[in-house]
Amino acid sequence: MGKSKNNKFRRPQFNADGLSVTAVKEVEDDPNEFCDGVDTPAGELLEKLQSPSADMREFACASISRVVQQSQTIPAFLQRDAVRRLGPLLLDRSLAVRETSTGALRNLSACGGHEVCEDMVKQDVMTPLTALLRECCAAFETSPTFSLDQKDPVEDVANEAVNLLWNLCESSSQALSVFNKAGLLDVLLQCLERHTRNIKLALSAAHCLHTVTEDNAELQCSMNVTVLGSLESVLLSSEPAMAHILLRTLAAGSMWNLKSSLPTARQAQTLNALVATLSQCLELDAGVLIPQLRQAEVSRNAAATETGEDDHEAAAEDMAVEEEGQQRNGKANKMNKDISDLVPRDKEELREATALLTAQQTSLEIIVNMCCSDDPSDDEWEEASSSDESEICPDSLAEGNTSLLSPLCLSAEVHVGLVNHNIPEKVLTKTHFPSSEAMDVCFHNPTWKILIKKMHLVQYRALTCLHNMLSTMDAESLGGAASLQAVAQHLSTLVFSFPEIPKDEDFLEAVTGAMRSLLQIIASMKITQCFTPQQLISLCEAATRCDVVSVRVNALAILGITGSTLAKEKGTAETLQMIGNALLQVATKDANLVVCGEALDALFDVFADGDEAERAAKNINLLSVLKALQPVFKAKIRKEGKGKYSPEQLCVLDNIKVNLRRFIGYLETVVKKLQ
Template sequence: MGKSRTKRFKRPQFSPVGSCQAEAAATANGTGDEEDDGLAAELLEKLQHPSAEVRECACAGLARLVQQRPALPDLARRDAVRRLGPLLLDSSLAVRETAAGALRNLSACGGFDVCDDMVAKDIMTPLVALLRECSSGLDSNEMSPQEKADKKRNSIESIANEAVNVLWNVCECSSRAVSIFNKEGCLEIVLQYLRRFPTSIDLAVSVAYCLQTVTEDNPELLKSFDGTALRVLESALLCPVTSMEYILLKTLVAGTIWNLKDIIPSKSQAEIINAILNTLSEVLGVNAGDTVIQMKEAETQRLKDAAESEDILANANGDGEMEFQDDEMEEIPHKRKLRRKTFISDLLPSTDKELREAMALLTAQQTALEVIVNMCCSEDPSDDEWEELSSSDESEAFMENSFNECSGQLMSPLCLSHEIHSALTNCLIPKKVFEKTSSPNSDAVDICSKNPTWKPLIRKMSTIQCRALMCLQSLVSLLDIDHLGGAPALQTLAQHLSQLLFSQPDFAKHADFLEAISSALRALLQTMASKNIPQCMTPEQLMTLCREGIHSSSIGVRVNVVSILGITGSVLAKEDGTLETLKTIGCFLLEVTTKDPSLVVAGEALDALFDVFADGEEAEKASVQIKLLAALKEFQPVFKMKMRKEGRARYSPDQLCVLDNVKMNLRRFIAYQETVEKRLTS
């Protein structure tokens, strides 16, 4: 697998506040394109209104409207970005915040094209100016503890948080934005914000996300990191954990420091790598399922206490205007009932502290797994895992049963430095990753499924399992088996993965899970085969996986299952009494070779055939009985024709290189099979 980049996280979108709720609600409940068009025009017109309150409401309405994908083209046509941009520097702090929130949602919902368009329309100029002003405003307000509650200071922090999120979004999607970030000295500004992590954790987390994005593959920015900047990151990395949000902050900072590894002095490399992996190990060591359960129980108790306090106050005042049933208390935080109904897309309202804590932990664990994968993978990214695979032997020794020696290589040779290798094992990373591959805690899933606002955590827990499986793939491929616990540990792991897979009768319906677990199984079985460790999947299980997986719409899944079949078949080919199983495998691979619409999958299936039928008496008998030679001779010109017609249009140069190699090996394998068939039939 190539370099696995940090994924884009779906974070809470901006929530309009105050007197704008009614207008934002109307926006959220829009019913048709024509209404949206009219509403967009009306809201954009109000951005120029002399009243700050009207401008604020218009920005809040737009913050909701941009979340409706059909509205985006109309907003672009009406030049929404150019109209919103100046409001980032509006005289009203409330307008600044809602304008930044609207742009945050636009950049988050619109994706790469919208972000590029925002940069082209010069959103960076007012955005950078706003970030500078907020920085100055916060720095000039060193207040006493009582003054820290001042609304203006809190408002500046909220504006800065929204602005940093806009900056993060556009930099994640636009190289031009990253270039402007570098040239405008934005690093110094956001580091000033990061310094505030002891009192402004929300802002610090947003900055950490942004820094992790802009420091990736950005050598120009790395030159700006001096000792002072690194000390800011170090301070955040070593901060005491007082909430799950601080765990998330430390994890993001660890990912940022990893991106800066090229500028860290060699004498400090081991120390820094150990600090990073210690942080990630601590994050992965937290039991997420138990934490989710504890947080939900804490929320339930808090809401019950709040309801009781409200009842006491109401009775004392003779006012019983609000009454809540127990199930409402479970589902809807007190005093937020109207907003919860109106703003259904609010993922993490600020008062839902327990939900925020649980989500922060899960996001931290997902991020930790992704950083570990990045640490394990080569520096030469590849968009297609299969590019790394091929029977690539060029020598004339091919005919002398060289298939087993040259094929079945799961990944291109990757090297871990001694420091990373030692830190991974010393910090017990393989053990922690293995634990995260288990299915999500059923009690936690059950609790979350009963509450609409907690349901997104179910998806998050499943994502962590998939990330752990992909991380496991990297570790199994890179570490010596002794560092993985030896042969018994690998066999236990194989049994664990098989149980995970086949305990879900509908596993084929879960595309992400199937791709992740098939990748992990493929790496594990390859490692076990290379060390002559007995494999644990039964032929029946193997064929069940392959028959389900080959119908997946994911090319990655289809490549994985035929590769698994090739790995297992090559092992069985050396054993006695496997003739019927080899015939089943051969027929399956032939069908994939000739019928799969993707040349990538067909090429992998050919490689698997080369592996299975390259050696062994049982394999030779099976190849003759399934008429492998005749089938391949018939397919050879078809394969060449498809490569000529589809090659350059559909596949990358690297893929074409591998396909050319497969084409050459097919010719040689046919020649080899001719000698086998002649010998067995003579």
């Protein structure tokens, strides 16, 4: 087989820290009435933005902020020039209007998706936003000193503004360019440095910084000792609260993004602090902590009831959160954005649990990227193909010499850091199913249900992380043969312990990638593995029904690795026939050329050499099937290629086309020999 794809994790499209919400009870919740008519509520609210009354402007902004969370209402506002009407209010005389107008634009950007964000930038929303951020930071220096339990209204405005900036920079390269040219990095650092008094603002700034530092060559040039010092001060802080753990994790991610700017003398020390931060985060057991946090919430509510505090409002808020979550799971969530972290302010323990899971997910995503080669070729196959032009040539094909292991690409410093902090072991722990106790807590409490998806995401990210570590670290660093066999047994339990193979696409993508990498290293070491060919064929059959191309590709690669190993053993012809038939079924029927190419690539591996392979190839009429397929495959590349596939994909497909011709020639010599 060719090289297994290294999955580089990209930042999620939109923030995961929850949307701004100002509850406006007077606004009708029927979204349909915002979609039609001339004098619609959307038009009326936008007209109120021009009111001379600050209270009326605030009411209108807050109402818009709430309504646009139902994404079907957004066109009605955009058609009436909502962005240009809201933009000037970012600099309104009233701080309350500044906060609610920025919150409305923030929600519009998060719920509207990439196109809305791009449109907002084209309408020059970055100009008032930049001015607002500058004014907020200037006010930090001159505003009255607030105690830690007092709210600073300027910080509330800044928090909304930073979240809006985050969404825009995530979706628009033009917004990112403005960020760079306007020098807004300093603004984020000022917000970050307020973590000792306003963790919410600092977290928003850290999320934004983590986003804007990724693949931003222009920003790298503006790095200096002050910037790195600010990040290091956060990285080395020691507050135990989950929000601060998340803050340190995000600072670690930004530091990794800026690694090329680190002074040589500080690289080793900074890298060690970075990996230590990730390690400490992954040490925490969400399965234990979530039930504890829920119990703390129950105790606090009981104490509040005993002291006569009214808990009806909290209960009403719980219901509101649940209702909004249900709305988002319906039509409003069609854009596949995670905006479910709408946590009421009094839900301290739930916020802690959310911060913990977000920190662990982010830590795993950072490790995924640390275990990626910087070689651009890793991402050339958008949906992952294992073929590589340099890896399958006529000579190696004829000799049955196929490379099963991708070259190690970790730097010595990263490798040592990951091993010294037991990162592989901690990642493997996170690949287990979410704790049943934690899941029960979430299932039985409506406001805690938002954590279920997050617990699964941590597992999926850990599996992707495992895949990359298996692809880039040597077997000894991963614990040797015994540990690899234990990993194989664990993955077998994840996939095959149910009556049917799980159908969740994110899970399948992550787990098949991990299995693929594991089987590559096991095959190269000639270690006995616990998956039966029948299990892997059933996985392939399940994968072919999955819409995600990379799932199908991974499953085919797994069959190819298994078959090429079996071909070297005696008495395996019948099993090879089963594998061959499964691969041919995909190669001849899948509509995606990348998947067809992977199936052919796997066939080349399985039937490249050996008496058992030759016997199996004859029994399934492999030569005649491939001869019939060859002109069809060539025609599809010619007709569909340029319109549907990237130049890199076409290059690999052309290579497979050449190898198909050569492989047919090889099979013809085999048939003559057997006659």
